Amino acid sequence: MIWQTIMTVLTVALILGGLLFFTGGTVGILRFPDFYTRQHAAGKLETLGLMMVALALALANLHHFTIPEILTSVKILLILFFIFLASPTATHAIVDAGLRAGMQHWRKPHRKER
Amino acid sequence: MVVELDMVILTLVMICAVGAIWVKDLLGAAILFGAYSFMLCLLWAIMGAVDVAFTEASVGAGVSTVFMVAAVFRTSRRTKD
Amino acid sequence: MKKLALILVLLCWGFLAFAAADFPRLGDPNSPASTHLSPYFIEKAYEDTATPNIVTAVLADYRSYDTMFETTVVFAAGVACFLLLRFYHFSEPPSHLYRHKPSGTVIQVPRGYRLKGEHTELEPIDRDWAPKDPIVEVASRILIPFIQIFALYVVVHGHHSPGGGFQGGVILGASLVLLAISRDLRTAQATLGESKNSILSALGVLIYVGVGAVTLALGSNFLDYAALAGLMGVDQVIARNLGILFVEVGVAVAVMATMFLIYRNVASAGALDEGL
Numbered sequence: 505m506i507w508q509t510i511m512t513v514l515t516v517a518l519i520l521g522g523l524l525f526f527t528g529g530t531v532g533i534l535r536f537p538d539f540y541t542r543q544h545a546a547g548k549l550e551t552l553g554l555m556m557v558a559l560a561l562a563l564a565n566l567h568h569f570t571i572p573e574i575l576t577s578v579k580i581l582l583i584l585f586f587i588f589l590a591s592p593t594a595t596h597a598i599v600d601a602g603l604r605a606g607m608q609h610w611r612k613p614h615r616k617e618r
Numbered sequence: 619m620v621v622e623l624d625m626v627i628l629t630l631v632m633i634c635a636v637g638a639i640w641v642k643d644l645l646g647a648a649i650l651f652g653a654y655s656f657m658l659c660l661l662w663a664i665m666g667a668v669d670v671a672f673t674e675a676s677v678g679a680g681v682s683t684v685f686m687v688a689a690v691f692r693t694s695r696r697t698k699d
Numbered sequence: 700m701k702k703l704a705l706i707l708v709l710l711c712w713g714f715l716a717f718a719a720a721d722f723p724r725l726g727d728p729n730s731p732a733s734t735h736l737s738p739y740f741i742e743k744a745y746e747d748t749a750t751p752n753i754v755t756a757v758l759a760d761y762r763s764y765d766t767m768f769e770t771t772v773v774f775a776a777g778v779a780c781f782l783l784l785r786f787y788h789f790s791e792p793p794s795h796l797y798r799h800k801p802s803g804t805v806i807q808v809p810r811g812y813r814l815k816g817e818h819t820e821l822e823p824i825d826r827d828w829a830p831k832d833p834i835v836e837v838a839s840r841i842l843i844p845f846i847q848i849f850a851l852y853v854v855v856h857g858h859h860s861p862g863g864g865f866q867g868g869v870i871l872g873a874s875l876v877l878l879a880i881s882r883d884l885r886t887a888q889a890t891l892g893e894s895k896n897s898i899l900s901a902l903g904v905l906i907y908v909g910v911g912a913v914t915l916a917l918g919s920n921f922l923d924y925a926a927l928a929g930l931m932g933v934d935q936v937i938a939r940n941l942g943i944l945f946v947e948v949g950v951a952v953a954v955m956a957t958m959f960l961i962y963r964n965v966a967s968a969g970a971l972d973e974g975l
Contacts, residue, residue, distance in 0.1 A: 586842070590842060593835055596835065597834075600829075669862070669866075672861045672866050676873070685965055688974070688975050691975050692968045
């Protein structure tokens with residue numbers, strides 16, 4: 505019984521944390537000034553948010569610790585592993601392509617130069 | 619299932635579909651089409667048609683987006699109309 | 700022209716909306732589909748074919764003709780891409796680039812000329828060549844085997860879980876496309892040559908039709924897998940189960956090869972030299 509409560513609290517906390525990171529990533533994509541900073545927000549925060557939500561789902565699935573439930577949770581953890589592998593690589597490849605295409609990075613505008 | 623979730627995803631499907639036609643940049647249209655396929659996949663998964671959702675995710679959101687990006691890469695990026 | 704297209708689309712939409720009013724409501728228990736078809740499949744599919752996933756049983760057994768011609772349509776799409784891009788609008792690039800591997804120097808050979816003899820130190824490179832990115836290369840090297848194993852699982856496990864030949868074949872093809880994107884098109888083409896690829900895409904359809912032809916030769920209906928029972932020494936239910944598996948393998952091979960055939964032709968505009 506106490507385990508159930510702990511699991512529920514942990515799940516809710518992880519989902520809330522994941523949603524917080526998702527929100528941060530979205531705000532970053534919308535508000536950051538150039539391509540590279542936007543990729544930074546998207547890549548890092550979305551990966552972490554997705555990992556937290558997936559971990560929460562893997563925990564929430566475990567009601568009675570039966571074999572099928574544990575197997576499903578292991579599958580979710582595998583998905584998490586592949587996201588952890590693929591998402592930063594994709595971000596790296598996109599930033600690399602942007603660098604090759606000659607995207608300008610953002611500079612702080614000086615008031616005097618205008 | 620939750621009706622509100624259905625409606626939200628259906629709205630997103632329609633926004634993506636209209637956007638894919640509206641956008642002048644063909645690369646953007648290809649990516650929007652991928653997003654459209656993915657939303658449709660979610661909708662089908664909610665409706666319980668898991669096989670169709672799986673097909674849509676692999677074909678629509680995966681391979682056909684790659685084909686379109688490849689075609690844009692080999693032709694022009696702007697539409698004429 | 701655009702206005703005309705809009706009017707035509709609106710007209711078609713009007714007809715569809717007019718016809719959709721005659722459809723039974725979603726999940727109506729009194730509609731013909733719910734009174735005749737669905738109960739039969741739900742009750743009999745497992746008894747007939749020993750396949751827990753009813754969708755697979757319906758697609759590959761009861762509605763086998765549908766799936767056969769679906770596979771043929773995919774194959775036809777691949778052949779159409781091949782015919783359109785490989786033979787027409789084909790122009791040789793203005794020059795070929797070779798990279799001297801030890802020193803990194805790039806040699807340009809104009810159109811119409813070729814390098815004499817074998818050069819192990821020179822590698823042909825794309826015009827928009829980029830230095831090898833170790834991160835992307837290693838990540839794709841780790842991911843591709845897992846993707847292919849998952850694809851095989853999807854093909855073979857289609858009886859019990861969502862999936863089947865089509866999805867598995869697409870994922871297999873996607874793994875080859877990932878190889879072509881993460882390295883270059885040459886590497887992927889060295890993995891699966893053009894003639895082998897074309898033969899595979901035809902072979903898949905041939906496997907499907909071949910199963911049907913065998914059942915026909917055994918004196919039963921086309922694609923009636925129960926006829927395979929005597930040939931394999933199992934009872935009819937297991938024979939139908941295995942028949943579904945054979946057909947799924949055929950679909951997977953056809954779809955995998957066709958996806959890569961379409962990709963290599965589209966990405967290189969038919970020249971098959973350099974791509975995305």
